Amino acid sequence: MSRPPMIGVIACSGKIGPHTVQLSNDKYAEAVATAAEGLPVILPVFPALLDPAQIIASLDGLLFTGSPSNIEPHQYGGPPSPPGTEHDPARDNLALPLWRAAVEAGLPVLGICRGFQEMNVAFGGTLHQQLDGPGADHEPPSNEPVQEQYARTHALTVRPGGVLTRLGLKDVIEVNSVHGQGIARVGQGLRIEAVAEDGLVEGLSVEGSRAFALGVQWHPEWEVMENADYRAIFRAFGEACRARAEKDARRS
Numbered sequence: 001m002s003r004p005p006m007i008g009v010i011a012c013s014g015k016i017g018p019h020t021v022q023l024s025n026d027k028y029a030e031a032v033a034t035a036a037e038g039l040p041v042i043l044p045v046f047p048a049l050l051d052p053a054q055i056i057a058s059l060d061g062l063l064f065t066g067s068p069s070n071i072e073p074h075q076y077g078g079p080p081s082p083p084g085t086e087h088d089p090a091r092d093n094l095a096l097p098l099w100r101a102a103v104e105a106g107l108p109v110l111g112i113c114r115g116f117q118e119m120n121v122a123f124g125g126t127l128h129q130q131l132d133g134p135g136a137d138h139e140p141p142s143n144e145p146v147q148e149q150y151a152r153t154h155a156l157t158v159r160p161g162g163v164l165t166r167l168g169l170k171d172v173i174e175v176n177s178v179h180g181q182g183i184a185r186v187g188q189g190l191r192i193e194a195v196a197e198d199g200l201v202e203g204l205s206v207e208g209s210r211a212f213a214l215g216v217q218w219h220p221e222w223e224v225m226e227n228a229d230y231r232a233i234f235r236a237f238g239e240a241c242r243a244r245a246e247k248d249a250r251r252s
């Protein structure tokens, strides 16, 4: 029996009392296990201990998850964040080089929300540090019930001829939206996959990539098995990871 692909699910650093801990929202690992049919492996953000090359050699794919924290603006040449902004420098310092190395190595990658913003910054792009604020189009109030926060709220136009079209997504799709930041300048070598009605870029792929390399601003992991568009993304990601695992098995 062939083994399921091992898919790294990048964590966030957090605190429990005086202790630094790794945090991982279940919905990401569950989407990997169900829609992608992979074995989720929570990847701790230890940039000083884990080398991107070692991670890439050990896994069949990488999921860069969403997170409430924002990328530190010095990573893209932006002015300092307002006081009180939540950051996760350990995550930045692992995720940004890992995005570049994984794409270079042809490891399948999927970025969601913060993970999508990391993709853009890793390739030299910039971010809007604050879009329109809680309660507006892109960011629901955080005191709403979670089902409402992750309900589909706005439309996106899918640019024809890209990864999303090949997955069978229609020209206009409805997505959820749980972010306060957004793409400003698109990184080098990235292709725009989807755009919101207000012009915000919400999907990117890597031009001419050797393997699946997609980032989305919305949350396809949310109730993934009940939404055909969301599921198509995870299924294609899982297939790419499986192909990578099978290639590795043949080599060894």
Ligand SMILES: N[C@@H](CCC(=O)NCCCC(=O)O)C(=O)O
Residues within 6 Å of the ligand: 025, 065, 066, 067, 068, 069, 070, 071, 112, 113, 114, 115, 178, 179, 180, 181, 182, 219
């Ligand atoms: N902090 C960034 C990224 C937003 C993001 O990833 N949200 C997800 C929140 C929790 C989750 O569902 O995993 C921004 O505000 O744009």
